[in-house]
Amino acid sequence: MQIRERTILLTDGVEIPRVGYGTSKVKGDQAHSAISTALETGYRLIDTAELYQNESELGHILTNSGIDREELFLTSKVWNNHQGYDQTRQALDESLNRLGTDYLDLYLIHWPCPDTDRYVDTWRALITARAEGLVTSIGTSNFQPEHMQRLADETGVMPVLNQVELHPYFNQPFLRTWHLENGVATQSWGPLGQRAGTLLNEEVITTAAKAHGTTPGQVVLRWHLQRDCLVIPKSVNADRIKANFDLYDFELSEAEMHAIDKLDTGERQGGSPYEVH
Numbered sequence: 214m215q216i217r218e219r220t221i222l223l224t225d226g227v228e229i230p231r232v233g234y235g236t237s238k239v240k241g242d243q244a245h246s247a248i249s250t251a252l253e254t255g256y257r258l259i260d261t262a263e264l265y266q267n268e269s270e271l272g273h274i275l276t277n278s279g280i281d282r283e284e285l286f287l288t289s290k291v292w293n294n295h296q297g298y299d300q301t302r303q304a305l306d307e308s309l310n311r312l313g314t315d316y317l318d319l320y321l322i323h324w325p326c327p328d329t330d331r332y333v334d335t336w337r338a339l340i341t342a343r344a345e346g347l348v349t350s351i352g353t354s355n356f357q358p359e360h361m362q363r364l365a366d367e368t369g370v371m372p373v374l375n376q377v378e379l380h381p382y383f384n385q386p387f388l389r390t391w392h393l394e395n396g397v398a399t400q401s402w403g404p405l406g407q408r409a410g411t412l413l414n415e416e417v418i419t420t421a422a423k424a425h426g427t428t429p430g431q432v433v434l435r436w437h438l439q440r441d442c443l444v445i446p447k448s449v450n451a452d453r454i455k456a457n458f459d460l461y462d463f464e465l466s467e468a469e470m471h472a473i474d475k476l477d478t479g480e481r482q483g484g485s486p487y488e489v490h
């Protein structure tokens with residue numbers, strides 16, 4: 214499968230890069246050099262969250278990067294304890310403040326937290342924020358079809374994107390199909406399986422890497438792109454930051470794609486949408 218464009222269009226008409234830089238656990242001394250390397254490499258989508266406690270550092274680095282704000286694509290997320298209409302609006306204002314910007318390109322509800330049942334009110338706050346120009350696109354993270362359908366039924370607005378755990382060990386075929394049928398873009402978190410277990414040492418991955426002259430990490434990330442998933446790999450290592458962005462000069466064959474599909478265990482490495490509060 215050839216991929217010609219480095220961006221896709223969300224259903225709200227907004228253009229989003231296929232490959233972004235994930236910043237979970239990127240803070241302190243490592244943050245400056247890692248994020249600067251990512252920007253120099255060409256990453257423009259930066260994924261953060263209230264939870265990661267790096268929005269202030271990120272804001273400082275981005276403001277001093279010399280890159281125009283309009284060139285960047287900034288994502289953040291409202292954390293679970295700030296769900297609810299008023300709390301979400303306050304959390305958004307605080308994220309904007311820390312990031313030193315007056316708008317986000319994408320704002321997500323981090324987890325559905327169905328037990329507390331505030332995600333519809335939270336979603337209404339995102340819809341208002343979008344109308345006010347504080348966020349350009351709105352979406353969800355870790356939502357299941359029933360949660361997204363409820364948002365659409367109760368507010369008339371479907372998320373344009375759902376960011377979920379997705380990698381060859383947990384490749385979510387049902388959710389991906391549902392997304393496709395409902396105009397929701399799939400963005401994979403933990404795209405490298407959080408380097409879980411033996412993923413990057415799996416024979417199908419190392420064999421494909423040898424065949425294409427790439428690293429195993431690049432094979433896994435390319436698999437995502439060819440399955441229509443956006444990716445936000447995290448690395449603090451300069452060589453890996455660069456390699457993770459360099460995914461367009463090779464193409465996995467159908468046989469390689471299917472062999473990688475077969476690694477699916479159906480088991481999450483991270484939390485369940487029903488259990489994270």
Ligand SMILES: NC(=O)c1ccc[n+]([C@@H]2O[C@H](COP(=O)([O-])OP(=O)(O)OC[C@H]3O[C@@H](n4cnc5c(N)ncnc54)[C@H](OP(=O)(O)O)[C@@H]3O)[C@@H](O)[C@H]2O)c1
Pocket residue numbers: 234235236237238260261323354355376377401402403404405406407408413428430431445446447448449450453454456457483
């Ligand atoms: N919405 C959510 O609930 C949620 C949850 C988790 C994560 N996220 C987002 O998704 C982003 C990515 O997920 P993640 O950080 O959990 O996992 P990941 O990107 O799958 O894996 C990161 C790990 O893999 C290593 N790594 C990176 N590139 C590599 C390569 N080419 N070869 C070998 N190892 C490599 C990194 O180490 P080095 O740094 O040493 O390279 C790090 O230990 C996060 O940063 C965050 O922005 C969202």
